[in-house]
Amino acid sequence: xxxxxxxxxxxxxxxIGGIYALIAIGYTMVYGILRxxxxxxxxxxxxxxxxxxFAMVDFALPWYVSIILVLTATVVLGVVIEKVAYKPLxxxxxxxxxxxxxxxxxxxxxxxxxxxxxxxKGYPTIAFLTKTIRIGTLSTSVVxxxxxxxxxxxxxxxxxxxxxxxxxxxxxAVSKDFETSQLMGIKINRVISFTFVIGCFLAAVGSIxxxxxxxxxxxxxxxxxxxxxxxxAVFGGIGSIPGAVLGGFLIGLSETFIKAAGYSEFSDVxxxxxxxxxxxxxxxxxxxxxxTEKV
Amino acid sequence: MKKLFALAMATVMTLSLAAxxxxxxxxxxxxxxxxxxxxxxxxxxxxxxxxxxxxxxxxQEVLGVRFAxxxxxxxxxxxxxxxxxxxxxxxxxxxxxAVTAAQSLISSGVVxxxxxxxxxxxxxxxxxxxxxGVPAMGCSCTNxxxxxxxxxxxxxxxxxxFQGTVMASYAMDQGYKTAALxxxxxxxxxxxxAAFFRQAFEGMGGTIVADExxxxxxxxxxxxxxxxxxxxxxxxxxxxxxxxxxxxxxxAKANGITAQIIAxxxxxxxxxxxxAGDAAEGVALSTFFDENDEENPVAKEFVTGFKAYLNSxxxxxxxxxxxxxxxxxxxxxxxxxxxxxxxxxxxxGTEGDxxxxxxxxxxxxxxxxxxxxxxSFDENGDALKNVAYIKQIKDGKFQFLKTQSAE
Numbered sequence: 001x002x003x004x005x006x007x008x009x010x011x012x013x014x015x016i017g018g019i020y021a022l023i024a025i026g027y028t029m030v031y032g033i034l035r036x037x038x039x040x041x042x043x044x045x046x047x048x049x050x051x052x053x054f055a056m057v058d059f060a061l062p063w064y065v066s067i068i069l070v071l072t073a074t075v076v077l078g079v080v081i082e083k084v085a086y087k088p089l090x091x092x093x094x095x096x097x098x099x100x101x102x103x104x105x106x107x108x109x110x111x112x113x114x115x116x117x118x119x120x121k122g123y124p125t126i127a128f129l130t131k132t133i134r135i136g137t138l139s140t141s142v143v144x145x146x147x148x149x150x151x152x153x154x155x156x157x158x159x160x161x162x163x164x165x166x167x168x169x170x171x172x173a174v175s176k177d178f179e180t181s182q183l184m185g186i187k188i189n190r191v192i193s194f195t196f197v198i199g200c201f202l203a204a205v206g207s208i209x210x211x212x213x214x215x216x217x218x219x220x221x222x223x224x225x226x227x228x229x230x231x232x233a234v235f236g237g238i239g240s241i242p243g244a245v246l247g248g249f250l251i252g253l254s255e256t257f258i259k260a261a262g263y264s265e266f267s268d269v270x271x272x273x274x275x276x277x278x279x280x281x282x283x284x285x286x287x288x289x290x291x292t293e294k295v
Numbered sequence: 296m297k298k299l300f301a302l303a304m305a306t307v308m309t310l311s312l313a314a315x316x317x318x319x320x321x322x323x324x325x326x327x328x329x330x331x332x333x334x335x336x337x338x339x340x341x342x343x344x345x346x347x348x349x350x351x352x353x354x355q356e357v358l359g360v361r362f363a364x365x366x367x368x369x370x371x372x373x374x375x376x377x378x379x380x381x382x383x384x385x386x387x388x389x390x391x392x393a394v395t396a397a398q399s400l401i402s403s404g405v406v407x408x409x410x411x412x413x414x415x416x417x418x419x420x421x422x423x424x425x426x427x428g429v430p431a432m433g434c435s436c437t438n439x440x441x442x443x444x445x446x447x448x449x450x451x452x453x454x455x456x457f458q459g460t461v462m463a464s465y466a467m468d469q470g471y472k473t474a475a476l477x478x479x480x481x482x483x484x485x486x487x488x489a490a491f492f493r494q495a496f497e498g499m500g501g502t503i504v505a506d507e508x509x510x511x512x513x514x515x516x517x518x519x520x521x522x523x524x525x526x527x528x529x530x531x532x533x534x535x536x537x538x539x540x541x542x543x544x545x546x547a548k549a550n551g552i553t554a555q556i557i558a559x560x561x562x563x564x565x566x567x568x569x570x571a572g573d574a575a576e577g578v579a580l581s582t583f584f585d586e587n588d589e590e591n592p593v594a595k596e597f598v599t600g601f602k603a604y605l606n607s608x609x610x611x612x613x614x615x616x617x618x619x620x621x622x623x624x625x626x627x628x629x630x631x632x633x634x635x636x637x638x639x640x641x642x643x644g645t646e647g648d649x650x651x652x653x654x655x656x657x658x659x660x661x662x663x664x665x666x667x668x669x670x671s672f673d674e675n676g677d678a679l680k681n682v683a684y685i686k687q688i689k690d691g692k693f694q695f696l697k698t699q700s701a702e
Contacts, residue, residue, distance in 0.1 A: 139551030259518035
C-alpha cells in the first residue's frame with residue numbers, strides 16, 4: 001500500500017465515520033433521556049433524503065433554501081413521531097415503547113415505498129459540494145473533505161450547549177433522574193422534544209453529507225446505516241456523546257480498511273461481530289461507565 | 296440494564312435477519328405434459344423485475360413486451376383466432392421472490408413465459424418452468440447457466456462469454472494493455488462477465504491489475520476505487536446494475552480516476568446519464584441493439600412504432616426513464632414476444648392438443664428476422680448471434696460507436 005493510497009483510505013474512512021457519528025449522536029441522546037433505542041432514527045435519515053429530492057428536484061428550489069427546508073421538515077417529522085408514537089407510552093413498560101419504535105421504522109419504510117416507489121431515485125447535486133479537489137497527491141470531493149470538519153464542529157457546539165445552557169442543564173438532570181427532575185419543575189416534555197430536535201437535525205445534516213457523494217435514495221437506504229450507527233453508539237457506550245462520535249469514526253475507518261484489504265464482503269460482518277463482542281465483554285461500551293455524564 | 300442490551304441486541308439481529316429473509320417457494324409438483332391451451336385465450340407470462348435493484352431495466356423490457364402485444368394481439372391456429380393475454384408478475388430482482396413469482400405464473404395457467412432481465416432470477420426460476428413444462432424465453436439474461444441443461448429455457452440475446460470476449464477484444468483494439476475489474480459479489484451476471492472478460496483479455500496478452508468485488512446494495516465505492524487507482528490500469532471493466540453505475544461513476548470522478556471505463560449491456564439506460572452527468576462522459580459499453588441502425592428494416596419499423604407508443608402515454612415515458620430513447624432491452628422484450636408468436640403461428644396445421652410443450656417444440660424450429668438481428672436457436676436454446684454494438688456516452692447521449700465481433 002503506497003502512502004497516497006493509505007491517506008486516501010484514511011480520508012474516506014474518517015469521512016464516512018463522521019456521518020456515522022452524527023447519526024449515532026441521535027441514538028445516544030434519545031437513549032440518555034428516555035432509555036429508548038429509537039429504531040426509527042435510520043428511517044428519519046432516509047426521509048430527510050426524500051425531502052431533499054422534493055425540495056430541489058420537484059420544486060426546483062436553490063440549494064440553500066432546500067437545506068433549510070430539509071432540516072426543518074426532518075426536525076418536525078422527528079418531533080411528531082415522538083408526540084404520536086412515544087409520548088402516550090411514557091408510563092408504559094420500556095418494551096412497549098421500543099416495539100413502538102420498530103413499528104414506526106417499518107411504517108416509514110413502507111410509506112416511502114408506497115409514496116415514492118422502490119426504485120432508487122437520484123439525489124440532487126449541490127454543485128460546490130461535489131467539486132473534485134486535490135490536496136497534494138490526494139483527490140477527493142469537497143463533501144468528503146468537509147464532512148469530518150462539520151462533524152467535529154457540531155459536536156463541539158452540542159457539548160457547549162449541554163454544559164453551559166439552561167436547557168443543557170435540564171437535559172443532564174433528566175438523564176440522571178427522570179422523576180426527580182420533574183418534581184423540581186423541569187418541563188420534561190420540552191426537554192424530550194428538544195432532544196429529538198437535536199437528534200433529527202444532526203440526522204438531516206448527516207443525510208445531506210451521506211447522499212451527496214452516494215446519490216441513490218431508496219426506501220431501505222436508511223436501514224443499514226441506521227443499524228451501523230446504533231452499533232457505533234453501543235460501542236462508544238450508549239448514552240455518551242463522545243463515545244458515539246468515537247464509535248462512529250472507528251467503525252467508518254475499520255470498514256474502509258477492510259474493504260481496502262480486498263475483503264469488502266466482510267466489512268458489514270465485522271461491524272456486527274463488533275457489536276456482539278462489545279455486548280459480551282464490555283456491555284457498557286468504551287465510555288459507558290461514567291453514568292453521571294450521561295446525556 | 297444488561298437485560299435491555301440483550302433485548303436491543305436481539306432486536307438488531309432480528310432486523311438484520313429480516314433483511315436477508317424472504318419467502319421460500321413451495322415445491323409445486325411439475326406436470327411434464329405441460330399446460331394445455333383452453334378457450335380462446337392464450338396466456339403468456341411476463342416474468343420481469345419491476346422493483347428492486349433491476350426494476351428500471353426490467354420495466355423497459357416489459358414496455359417492449361407490451362408494445363409487441365399491441366402489435367400482434369391475436370394469432371390464428373387451426374382456424375381459431377386466439378387472443379394473447381399478458382400476465383405480468385414482479386420477480387423483485389430477488390432470487391427467492393423469483394421462484395414464488397414463477398409459481399404464481401404457472402398456477403395462473405400461462406403456456407409460455409417471457410423474461411427475465413437479469414440472469415440470477417432466470418436461473419433461480421428455470422427449474423420451476425421446466426417442471427411445469429412451460430417454455431421460457433429470456434430477453435436479456437446473458438449467463439450461460441440460464442439455458443444450459445434446461446430444455447425449456449430459450450433466449451433472444453447473446454451470452455456472457457460472448458459479451459465478455461467482445462469487450463476484451465474492444466479493449467485490445469483500443470490499445471489497452473492493463474485492465475481492472477469491479478464486480479458484484481454473488482451476482483451471476485456480474486461475476487460471470489468479469490470472469491469471461493479476464494479469460495479473454497489475458498488470452499490476448501493483457502494483464503488484469505486489480506480485481507475488486509462489492510456487496511449487493513453497496514453505496515460507498517471509495518475504498519475499492521482507491522485500490523483500483525493505485526493499480527493504475529488503462530481501462531476498468533464494471534459489469535454492474537444501473538443503480539450501482541449511478542453511484543460508482545461520480546465517485547470514480549471524485550477519486551480522480553481517468554482510466555477508460557467500459558461496461559456491459561445493463562448500462563445502456565438514460566438514468567445513468569441523468570444521474571451521473573459529467574461523470575458518465577466517455578463510458579463505452581456493449582449492447583444488443585442500436586436505434587440508429589439503418590440496415591435492418593424490422594428495427595426501423597420497431598423504433599418508429601415504439602417511440603409513438605412511448606409518447607402516447609406520459610406514464611410510459613416515466614417508466615422508460617423520462618425520455619423516448621429506445622433501450623436495447625425493450626427491443627429484446629419485443630423480440631422475445633415475437634419469437635413465441637412465431638412459434639404459435641408455426642402450430643397452425645398441427646394435430647392434437649395445443650400445449651405448452653408443443654410451443655416449446657415449435658420454438659426449436661423458429662427462424663425470423665427480429666429487431667436485434669436474425670433469430671434462430673441452437674441446441675441449448677440460445678439465439679445464434681455474432682455481433683455486439685458498442686456505444687459510447689458523448690455529450691450526454693448514447694452514441695453508436697461501432698459493431699464489434701469477438702476475435
